[in-house]
Amino acid sequence: MHSDIASRPRSSGEVRYDTAAHTAAADDFGHLVHHTPRLVVLPRSADDVAAAIREAGPLGTQVAAQGRRHSVWGRSQVRDGVVIDMSTLAEIRSVEADRVTVDAGATWSDILAATLPAGLTPPVVPEYLELSVGGTLAVGGVGGTTSMFGLVSDTVTELEVVTGRGEALTCSPARNADLFDAVRAGLGQCGVITRATLRCVAAPGEVRRILLSYPTLAAMVRDSRMLAGDDRFDVVKGAILPAAAGGWTFQLDVAKGFSGPAPDDGVLLAGLSDDPALRQPTSMAYLDYLGRLAALEEALRADGRWAFPHPWLTTFVGDSAVESVVSAELYRLDAPADLGRFGQVVLSPIRTQAMTSRLVRLPPEALCHAFNLIRLPGTDDPAASERLVEANRTIYHRVRDAGGTLYPASAALPLSPAEWRDHFGPVSGVLREFKERFDPDTLLTPGYEIFAS
Ligand SMILES: Cc1cc2nc3c(=O)[nH]c(=O)nc-3n(C[C@H](O)[C@H](O)[C@H](O)COP(=O)(O)OP(=O)(O)OC[C@H]3O[C@@H](n4cnc5c(N)ncnc54)[C@H](O)[C@@H]3O)c2cc1C
Numbered sequence: 001m002h003s004d005i006a007s008r009p010r011s012s013g014e015v016r017y018d019t020a021a022h023t024a025a026a027d028d029f030g031h032l033v034h035h036t037p038r039l040v041v042l043p044r045s046a047d048d049v050a051a052a053i054r055e056a057g058p059l060g061t062q063v064a065a066q067g068r069r070h071s072v073w074g075r076s077q078v079r080d081g082v083v084i085d086m087s088t089l090a091e092i093r094s095v096e097a098d099r100v101t102v103d104a105g106a107t108w109s110d111i112l113a114a115t116l117p118a119g120l121t122p123p124v125v126p127e128y129l130e131l132s133v134g135g136t137l138a139v140g141g142v143g144g145t146t147s148m149f150g151l152v153s154d155t156v157t158e159l160e161v162v163t164g165r166g167e168a169l170t171c172s173p174a175r176n177a178d179l180f181d182a183v184r185a186g187l188g189q190c191g192v193i194t195r196a197t198l199r200c201v202a203a204p205g206e207v208r209r210i211l212l213s214y215p216t217l218a219a220m221v222r223d224s225r226m227l228a229g230d231d232r233f234d235v236v237k238g239a240i241l242p243a244a245a246g247g248w249t250f251q252l253d254v255a256k257g258f259s260g261p262a263p264d265d266g267v268l269l270a271g272l273s274d275d276p277a278l279r280q281p282t283s284m285a286y287l288d289y290l291g292r293l294a295a296l297e298e299a300l301r302a303d304g305r306w307a308f309p310h311p312w313l314t315t316f317v318g319d320s321a322v323e324s325v326v327s328a329e330l331y332r333l334d335a336p337a338d339l340g341r342f343g344q345v346v347l348s349p350i351r352t353q354a355m356t357s358r359l360v361r362l363p364p365e366a367l368c369h370a371f372n373l374i375r376l377p378g379t380d381d382p383a384a385s386e387r388l389v390e391a392n393r394t395i396y397h398r399v400r401d402a403g404g405t406l407y408p409a410s411a412a413l414p415l416s417p418a419e420w421r422d423h424f425g426p427v428s429g430v431l432r433e434f435k436e437r438f439d440p441d442t443l444l445t446p447g448y449e450i451f452a453s
Contacts, residue, residue: 099157
């Protein structure tokens with residue numbers, strides 16, 4: 001093996017062979033799957049990415065880009081292959097009146113630091129600002145405003161991509177449109193995104209955020225539906241939390257951006273059926289609102305749970321089935337063991353009309369709900385993780401049988417090529433065709449195990 005790629009002098013960025021780099025590249029936020037690469041490349045340019053792929057190709061060595069490794073099931077890892085660590089390709093290239101152009105390893109924090117001083121924001125920003133843009137685009141990217149603007153991948157206007165053939169190409173709806181469709185929410189199967197241009201809109205100065213409490217799932221879902229059907233809030237998120245005394249509490253977390261006088265809560269909350277005595281309204285700077293997960297991250301790091309396994313499950317459930325699916329799963333869940341003290345079930349309404357990325361799979365309804373199990377166990381016991389991963393499979397199958405779909409971004413479960421074909425359904429053939437065109441040697445992103453190598 002050593003007369004191969006690992007031992008050749010290279011000009012394509014810095015190459016790391018050391019244990020620290022390999023150990024880091026064999027881990028992710030899930031801490032459940034570990035594949036050690038042969039080498040880790042730190043590219044300085046798209047040319048370095050292309051050179052790494054071109055060198056790997058003839059040797060049949062597989063390649064995976066790593067953004068910030070927030071995957072949960074080894075999706076950015078590659079056993080005995082080449083990891084391209086995109087964190088060194090993270091420059092903000094330009095901020096213009098209606099767009100921002102960035103290298104794909106940049107994080108959402110990096111982008112906002114460049115756009116907010118110009119009064120601009122991408123229309124959809126994921127909930128956690130330390131994800132890379134490339135990693136987010138590869139899975140689609142759900143943000144609080146997805147009902148209005150679609151996925152992050154629906155807000156991108158142009159991409160620079162290195163395909164599995166090692167070709168660097170620019171793509172957009174007007175240019176290399178198939179490649180544009182293949183890489184947005186394409187799970188890294190057809191290309192490594194090296195640069196992205198995202199649409200921008202005027203950023204609000206502040207956000208009015210209100211937490212609403214409900215006694216039952218039915219009451220929460222009723223208001224979720226109503227709020228998803230009008231535009232009084234920019235963001236409607238739902239959370240089902242383990243109650244201290246056992247059982248569940250149901251919460252909507254709604255937000256409206258503004259600049260100038262704060263919106264009238266009476267108007268915003270008219271007709272809702274939450275418990276008014278438990279309302280928690282606050283106003284905060286827009287960036288503080290977007291960065292609201294930072295406090296949880298700090299608490300979880302301090303508590304050790306950030307480093308424990310995260311067998312999350314992320315799905316979409318159609319509105320017609322939401323109450324039956326979710327109430328049945330809540331009945332089965334053992335909150336302390338299955339979610340952990342800080343864990344939660346996300347249940348957020350999303351209008352599907354603006355979600356147009358071709359490879360994203362959604363229930364065929366105008367309204368669906370992100371139904372996610374955010375499991376934060378207080379243990380790294382492998383048997384406990386194994387049980388939860390197995391539970392994810394069973395739950396996913398029930399969700400699928402009720403017409404729901406997987407959101408592969410944070411889905412900790414193994415899927416066979418046949419199950420992936422089933423997942424992609426009507427676009428399964430489209431993905432296969434894209435793969436044959438853009439990555440014919442099946443080099444890229446083997447961690448999803450969609451195509452046999
Ligand atoms: C705390 C937390 C909060 C999250 N919040 C959200 C959220 O609000 N919305 C949401 O949609 N998801 C969310 N996720 C899931 C997250 O979007 C995905 O895990 C995302 O892919 C992670 O980005 P990353 O930069 O860490 O990518 P990685 O985990 O490094 O990579 C993800 C996948 O994309 C591929 N990839 C990485 N970079 C590129 C590239 N440049 N070109 C092509 N393929 C690439 C990788 O090979 C891998 O398959 C969250 C995850 C965590 C842990």
